[in-house]
Amino acid sequence: MAWLEKREGGWDRGAAATFAVLGAADGALLGAVGLSWVDREDGLAVIGYWTLPDARGRGVATRAVRAVTSWAFETADARRIEIAHATGNEASCRVADRCGYLPEGTLRDSHRYGDGAYHGEHLHARLAADPEPAADPGGPTA
Template identity: 75%
Template sequence: MSTSSSAPADRRTFVRTALDLGDAVLRPWSRADAGSEALLDALVTAAADPAIALWNPMAAADRDAAGAWVEARDGGWERGTAASFAIVDAIDGTLLGCVNLRWVDRADGLAMIGYWLLPTARGRGLATRGVAAVTSWGFATADARRIEIAHAVGNEASCRVADRCGYLPEGVLRESFRFGDGEYHDEHLHARLAGDPEPEKP
Protein backbone atom coordinates (compact mmCIF):
# COMPACT_ATOMS: atom_id res chain seq x y z
CA MET A 1 0.00 0.00 0.00
CA SER A 2 2.88 2.39 0.73
CA THR A 3 4.74 4.06 -2.11
CA SER A 4 7.78 4.67 0.08
CA SER A 5 9.85 1.97 1.76
CA SER A 6 12.58 4.02 3.39
CA ALA A 7 12.82 3.38 7.13
CA PRO A 8 13.50 6.33 9.42
CA ALA A 9 16.51 6.33 11.69
CA ASP A 10 14.18 7.23 14.54
CA ARG A 11 11.38 4.67 14.37
CA ARG A 12 8.95 7.10 15.98
CA THR A 13 9.24 9.64 13.20
CA PHE A 14 6.58 9.96 10.54
CA VAL A 15 8.09 9.78 7.06
CA ARG A 16 6.15 11.20 4.12
CA THR A 17 4.32 8.38 2.39
CA ALA A 18 1.39 8.04 0.01
CA LEU A 19 -1.27 5.39 0.65
CA ASP A 20 -3.39 4.07 -2.23
CA LEU A 21 -7.07 3.31 -1.58
CA GLY A 22 -7.87 2.56 -5.21
CA ASP A 23 -10.46 5.26 -5.92
CA ALA A 24 -8.61 7.74 -3.70
CA VAL A 25 -5.08 8.44 -2.51
CA LEU A 26 -3.90 9.63 0.88
CA ARG A 27 -0.93 11.89 0.31
CA PRO A 28 0.97 14.15 2.69
CA TRP A 29 -0.03 17.80 2.80
CA SER A 30 2.86 19.96 1.64
CA ARG A 31 3.63 23.66 1.34
CA ALA A 32 3.14 23.34 -2.41
CA ASP A 33 -0.58 22.84 -1.74
CA ALA A 34 -0.74 26.40 -0.45
CA GLY A 35 -0.22 27.51 -4.06
CA SER A 36 -3.28 25.65 -5.35
CA GLU A 37 -6.36 27.86 -5.40
CA ALA A 38 -8.57 24.82 -5.95
CA LEU A 39 -7.25 23.09 -2.82
CA LEU A 40 -7.45 26.26 -0.75
CA ASP A 41 -11.04 26.85 -1.87
CA ALA A 42 -11.89 23.24 -0.97
CA LEU A 43 -10.44 23.81 2.52
CA VAL A 44 -12.51 26.98 2.92
CA THR A 45 -15.59 24.95 1.91
CA ALA A 46 -14.66 22.23 4.41
CA ALA A 47 -14.23 24.71 7.25
CA ALA A 48 -17.69 26.16 6.55
CA ASP A 49 -19.45 22.78 6.52
CA PRO A 50 -21.67 22.55 9.64
CA ALA A 51 -20.51 19.05 10.64
CA ILE A 52 -16.82 19.88 10.24
CA ALA A 53 -17.25 23.27 11.93
CA LEU A 54 -18.85 21.54 14.92
CA TRP A 55 -16.76 18.37 15.36
CA ASN A 56 -13.47 19.26 13.62
CA PRO A 57 -13.22 23.06 13.62
CA MET A 58 -10.37 24.32 11.48
CA ALA A 59 -9.00 27.80 10.92
CA ALA A 60 -9.55 28.11 7.18
CA ALA A 61 -12.14 30.85 6.74
CA ASP A 62 -10.41 32.25 3.63
CA ARG A 63 -7.55 31.39 1.29
CA ASP A 64 -4.90 33.04 3.46
CA ALA A 65 -6.03 31.13 6.54
CA ALA A 66 -6.28 27.91 4.53
CA GLY A 67 -2.72 28.43 3.30
CA ALA A 68 -1.50 28.84 6.88
CA TRP A 69 -3.40 25.66 7.82
CA VAL A 70 -1.63 23.76 5.03
CA GLU A 71 1.78 25.06 6.11
CA ALA A 72 1.09 23.91 9.67
CA ARG A 73 0.33 20.40 8.40
CA ASP A 74 3.59 20.44 6.41
CA GLY A 75 5.45 21.54 9.55
CA GLY A 76 4.22 18.47 11.41
CA TRP A 77 5.72 16.25 8.73
CA GLU A 78 9.00 18.17 8.82
CA ARG A 79 9.31 17.67 12.59
CA GLY A 80 8.14 14.06 12.42
CA THR A 81 5.49 14.82 15.04
CA ALA A 82 2.32 14.56 12.96
CA ALA A 83 1.33 12.82 9.74
CA SER A 84 -1.44 14.74 8.00
CA PHE A 85 -2.81 13.20 4.82
CA ALA A 86 -5.00 14.86 2.21
CA ILE A 87 -7.52 12.39 0.81
CA VAL A 88 -7.72 13.17 -2.89
CA ASP A 89 -9.56 11.63 -5.81
CA ALA A 90 -7.29 9.15 -7.60
CA ILE A 91 -8.23 10.49 -11.05
CA ASP A 92 -8.47 14.27 -10.80
CA GLY A 93 -6.85 15.06 -7.44
CA THR A 94 -9.96 16.74 -6.03
CA LEU A 95 -9.81 17.13 -2.26
CA LEU A 96 -12.12 14.71 -0.45
CA GLY A 97 -10.99 14.92 3.17
CA CYS A 98 -8.15 14.54 5.62
CA VAL A 99 -6.71 11.98 8.06
CA ASN A 100 -4.28 13.15 10.73
CA LEU A 101 -2.11 11.00 13.01
CA ARG A 102 -0.14 12.81 15.72
CA TRP A 103 1.97 11.87 18.68
CA VAL A 104 0.44 12.42 22.11
CA ASP A 105 3.50 10.97 23.86
CA ARG A 106 6.15 10.16 21.28
CA ALA A 107 8.55 8.51 23.72
CA ASP A 108 5.77 6.19 24.88
CA GLY A 109 4.51 5.42 21.39
CA LEU A 110 1.06 6.91 22.10
CA ALA A 111 -0.68 8.58 19.15
CA MET A 112 -4.12 9.93 18.28
CA ILE A 113 -5.94 9.90 14.95
CA GLY A 114 -8.57 12.25 13.57
CA TYR A 115 -10.39 12.66 10.26
CA TRP A 116 -12.98 14.58 8.28
CA LEU A 117 -14.63 14.37 4.88
CA LEU A 118 -16.17 16.98 2.64
CA PRO A 119 -19.94 16.47 2.25
CA THR A 120 -19.58 15.32 -1.38
CA ALA A 121 -17.20 12.52 -0.31
CA ARG A 122 -19.39 11.01 2.40
CA GLY A 123 -21.17 7.69 2.08
CA ARG A 124 -18.33 5.94 0.22
CA GLY A 125 -16.53 4.45 3.22
CA LEU A 126 -13.57 6.77 2.68
CA ALA A 127 -13.20 7.74 6.33
CA THR A 128 -13.17 4.09 7.40
CA ARG A 129 -10.74 3.04 4.68
CA GLY A 130 -8.51 6.04 5.25
CA VAL A 131 -8.34 5.59 9.02
CA ALA A 132 -7.69 1.86 8.60
CA ALA A 133 -4.83 2.52 6.17
CA VAL A 134 -3.19 5.21 8.31
CA THR A 135 -3.59 3.11 11.45
CA SER A 136 -1.83 0.11 9.90
CA TRP A 137 0.86 2.40 8.50
CA GLY A 138 1.42 4.05 11.89
CA PHE A 139 1.89 0.73 13.62
CA ALA A 140 4.08 -0.76 10.89
CA THR A 141 6.36 2.16 10.04
CA ALA A 142 6.41 4.54 13.02
CA ASP A 143 6.45 2.00 15.87
CA ALA A 144 3.24 3.34 17.41
CA ARG A 145 2.30 1.30 20.47
CA ARG A 146 -1.24 2.60 20.97
CA ILE A 147 -3.45 4.81 18.81
CA GLU A 148 -6.52 6.53 20.24
CA ILE A 149 -9.68 8.06 18.79
CA ALA A 150 -11.60 10.52 20.95
CA HIS A 151 -14.82 11.90 19.50
CA ALA A 152 -17.80 13.77 20.89
CA VAL A 153 -20.55 11.46 22.13
CA GLY A 154 -22.92 13.14 19.70
CA ASN A 155 -20.70 12.41 16.70
CA GLU A 156 -22.21 9.06 15.80
CA ALA A 157 -20.56 8.88 12.36
CA SER A 158 -17.12 9.06 13.97
CA CYS A 159 -18.10 6.35 16.41
CA ARG A 160 -19.00 4.05 13.53
CA VAL A 161 -15.63 4.69 11.87
CA ALA A 162 -13.81 3.83 15.11
CA ASP A 163 -15.78 0.59 15.51
CA ARG A 164 -15.22 -0.50 11.90
CA CYS A 165 -11.49 0.14 12.20
CA GLY A 166 -11.11 -2.07 15.26
CA TYR A 167 -10.79 0.71 17.84
CA LEU A 168 -12.29 -0.75 20.99
CA PRO A 169 -14.45 1.50 23.21
CA GLU A 170 -12.78 2.26 26.53
CA GLY A 171 -15.11 4.72 28.23
CA VAL A 172 -16.40 8.27 28.38
CA LEU A 173 -14.22 11.34 28.96
CA ARG A 174 -16.50 13.83 30.70
CA GLU A 175 -16.57 17.37 29.29
CA SER A 176 -13.11 16.76 27.89
CA PHE A 177 -12.98 18.98 24.81
CA ARG A 178 -14.45 22.29 23.66
CA PHE A 179 -15.89 21.82 20.19
CA GLY A 180 -16.92 24.26 17.50
CA ASP A 181 -20.08 25.33 19.33
CA GLY A 182 -17.93 26.65 22.19
CA GLU A 183 -19.28 24.01 24.58
CA TYR A 184 -17.40 21.23 26.36
CA HIS A 185 -18.67 17.83 25.26
CA ASP A 186 -18.26 14.36 26.69
CA GLU A 187 -16.14 12.19 24.41
CA HIS A 188 -16.04 8.48 23.69
CA LEU A 189 -12.51 7.09 23.91
CA HIS A 190 -11.55 4.24 21.57
CA ALA A 191 -8.11 2.70 21.14
CA ARG A 192 -6.12 0.10 19.26
CA LEU A 193 -2.89 -1.51 20.37
CA ALA A 194 -0.17 -2.58 17.98
CA GLY A 195 -0.75 -6.18 18.99
CA ASP A 196 -4.52 -6.14 18.44
CA PRO A 197 -5.78 -8.27 15.55
CA GLU A 198 -6.50 -6.48 12.29
CA PRO A 199 -10.24 -5.98 11.77
CA GLU A 200 -11.89 -7.28 8.64
CA LYS A 201 -11.19 -5.02 5.68
CA PRO A 202 -13.85 -2.32 5.40
Protein backbone atom coordinates in the same frame (compact mmCIF):
# COMPACT_ATOMS: atom_id res chain seq x y z
CA MET B 1 -4.40 23.30 0.06
CA ALA B 2 -3.35 26.08 2.44
CA TRP B 3 -4.75 24.04 5.36
CA LEU B 4 -2.36 21.19 4.56
CA GLU B 5 0.58 23.52 3.92
CA LYS B 6 0.20 24.92 7.46
CA ARG B 7 0.78 21.39 8.76
CA GLU B 8 3.83 20.72 6.62
CA GLY B 9 6.87 19.98 8.73
CA GLY B 10 4.90 18.54 11.64
CA TRP B 11 6.53 15.14 11.21
CA ASP B 12 10.01 16.68 11.07
CA ARG B 13 9.27 18.42 14.38
CA GLY B 14 8.17 15.08 15.85
CA ALA B 15 4.64 16.31 16.50
CA ALA B 16 2.25 15.09 13.83
CA ALA B 17 1.73 13.79 10.32
CA THR B 18 -1.19 15.07 8.26
CA PHE B 19 -2.40 13.33 5.12
CA ALA B 20 -4.75 14.76 2.51
CA VAL B 21 -7.43 12.32 1.34
CA LEU B 22 -7.87 12.73 -2.41
CA GLY B 23 -10.31 11.28 -4.91
CA ALA B 24 -8.78 8.49 -7.00
CA ALA B 25 -10.36 9.64 -10.24
CA ASP B 26 -9.84 13.40 -10.12
CA GLY B 27 -7.50 14.13 -7.19
CA ALA B 28 -10.11 16.35 -5.54
CA LEU B 29 -9.74 16.93 -1.82
CA LEU B 30 -12.15 14.69 0.11
CA GLY B 31 -10.80 15.17 3.63
CA ALA B 32 -7.77 14.64 5.81
CA VAL B 33 -6.37 12.31 8.47
CA GLY B 34 -3.85 13.41 11.07
CA LEU B 35 -1.73 11.36 13.45
CA SER B 36 -0.47 13.35 16.44
CA TRP B 37 1.92 12.10 19.07
CA VAL B 38 0.81 12.25 22.68
CA ASP B 39 4.07 10.60 23.81
CA ARG B 40 6.31 9.59 20.92
CA GLU B 41 8.86 7.76 23.09
CA ASP B 42 6.04 5.61 24.49
CA GLY B 43 4.42 5.13 21.07
CA LEU B 44 1.13 6.80 22.11
CA ALA B 45 -0.69 8.72 19.37
CA VAL B 46 -4.14 10.01 18.45
CA ILE B 47 -5.84 10.05 15.07
CA GLY B 48 -8.21 12.74 13.95
CA TYR B 49 -10.02 12.96 10.63
CA TRP B 50 -12.61 14.88 8.70
CA THR B 51 -14.34 14.56 5.34
CA LEU B 52 -16.15 17.08 3.21
CA PRO B 53 -19.94 16.64 3.10
CA ASP B 54 -19.91 15.30 -0.48
CA ALA B 55 -17.45 12.55 0.52
CA ARG B 56 -19.47 11.22 3.47
CA GLY B 57 -21.23 7.87 3.36
CA ARG B 58 -18.83 6.40 0.78
CA GLY B 59 -16.25 4.75 3.05
CA VAL B 60 -13.70 7.53 2.56
CA ALA B 61 -12.96 8.07 6.27
CA THR B 62 -12.84 4.33 7.00
CA ARG B 63 -10.33 3.63 4.22
CA ALA B 64 -8.18 6.63 5.15
CA VAL B 65 -8.12 5.85 8.89
CA ARG B 66 -7.26 2.20 8.17
CA ALA B 67 -4.38 3.28 5.91
CA VAL B 68 -2.92 5.76 8.41
CA THR B 69 -3.36 3.29 11.27
CA SER B 70 -1.44 0.60 9.37
CA TRP B 71 1.27 3.11 8.46
CA ALA B 72 1.58 4.27 12.09
CA PHE B 73 1.95 0.73 13.45
CA GLU B 74 4.21 -0.60 10.69
CA THR B 75 6.40 2.43 9.97
CA ALA B 76 6.11 5.06 12.71
CA ASP B 77 6.47 2.70 15.71
CA ALA B 78 3.11 3.56 17.26
CA ARG B 79 2.13 1.22 20.11
CA ARG B 80 -1.34 2.60 20.90
CA ILE B 81 -3.54 4.93 18.87
CA GLU B 82 -6.65 6.62 20.23
CA ILE B 83 -9.67 8.16 18.54
CA ALA B 84 -11.96 10.50 20.48
CA HIS B 85 -15.16 11.86 18.92
CA ALA B 86 -18.20 13.77 20.11
CA THR B 87 -20.65 11.46 21.85
CA GLY B 88 -23.39 12.28 19.35
CA ASN B 89 -21.25 11.58 16.29
CA GLU B 90 -22.48 8.11 15.31
CA ALA B 91 -20.66 8.19 11.95
CA SER B 92 -17.30 8.60 13.69
CA CYS B 93 -18.23 5.81 16.10
CA ARG B 94 -18.82 3.51 13.10
CA VAL B 95 -15.49 4.53 11.53
CA ALA B 96 -13.63 3.71 14.76
CA ASP B 97 -15.41 0.36 15.04
CA ARG B 98 -14.77 -0.60 11.39
CA CYS B 99 -11.10 0.30 11.80
CA GLY B 100 -10.66 -2.00 14.81
CA TYR B 101 -10.66 0.68 17.51
CA LEU B 102 -12.34 -0.75 20.60
CA PRO B 103 -14.57 1.47 22.75
CA GLU B 104 -13.01 2.34 26.10
CA GLY B 105 -15.39 4.83 27.66
CA THR B 106 -16.72 8.36 27.73
CA LEU B 107 -14.57 11.40 28.43
CA ARG B 108 -16.82 13.95 30.13
CA ASP B 109 -16.58 17.60 29.00
CA SER B 110 -13.27 16.78 27.35
CA HIS B 111 -13.16 18.92 24.23
CA ARG B 112 -14.28 22.40 23.28
CA TYR B 113 -15.87 22.31 19.84
CA GLY B 114 -16.73 25.21 17.52
CA ASP B 115 -19.72 26.29 19.60
CA GLY B 116 -17.37 27.21 22.47
CA ALA B 117 -18.87 24.69 24.90
CA TYR B 118 -17.20 21.59 26.27
CA HIS B 119 -18.65 18.30 25.08
CA GLY B 120 -18.20 14.69 26.07
CA GLU B 121 -16.35 12.34 23.77
CA HIS B 122 -16.27 8.61 23.22
CA LEU B 123 -12.77 7.15 23.47
CA HIS B 124 -11.71 4.27 21.22
CA ALA B 125 -8.24 2.75 21.04
CA ARG B 126 -6.27 0.22 19.07
CA LEU B 127 -3.01 -1.46 20.01
CA ALA B 128 -0.28 -2.50 17.60
CA ALA B 129 -0.78 -6.05 18.92
CA ASP B 130 -4.51 -6.07 18.08
CA PRO B 131 -5.55 -8.09 15.04
CA GLU B 132 -6.35 -6.32 11.80
CA PRO B 133 -10.09 -5.74 11.48
CA ALA B 134 -11.93 -7.85 8.93
CA ALA B 135 -12.81 -6.23 5.64
CA ASP B 136 -16.13 -4.44 6.07
CA PRO B 137 -18.77 -6.46 4.23
CA GLY B 138 -21.37 -3.76 4.79
CA GLY B 139 -22.34 -1.03 2.42
CA PRO B 140 -21.23 2.59 2.51
CA THR B 141 -19.57 3.95 5.62
CA ALA B 142 -18.52 7.31 6.90
